Amino acid sequence: MPLFETQEQSEAFVIQLKTSHLEAANAAEFKQELGMLDLPQAGKVVVDCSGLAFIDSSGLGALLHLNNSLRGGVRPLSLTNLSPEVLSVVELLRLNTVFNLEN
Numbered sequence: 001m002p003l004f005e006t007q008e009q010s011e012a013f014v015i016q017l018k019t020s021h022l023e024a025a026n027a028a029e030f031k032q033e034l035g036m037l038d039l040p041q042a043g044k045v046v047v048d049c050s051g052l053a054f055i056d057s058s059g060l061g062a063l064l065h066l067n068n069s070l071r072g073g074v075r076p077l078s079l080t081n082l083s084p085e086v087l088s089v090v091e092l093l094r095l096n097t098v099f100n101l102e103n
Helices: 027-035 057-069 084-092
Strands: 004-008 012-017 044-048 078-080 100-102
Touching: 027 057, 044 057
Parallel strands: 012 044, 044 078, 078 100
Antiparallel strands: 004 012
């Protein structure tokens, strides 16, 4: 089962997470699946985290890897629909200064 699905919306390329946990157990697979994507050269890339209940340092590392792989006109990566638990981890590590956070 894929860890995410993608869709192109009018102003954004959306990566919809299909897992409730992004952690050491699946972060490498997530990065591998991301590597097969044809990411846009410009515009906005959004990761919809509406189903994500837990993230650890490996999961955050995978999101940072995705952010770093985006080219010039696409940065920074936007995270949307974060649960309070995931949001607290992102803010605790001050990654809210790296990612755009949207609700």
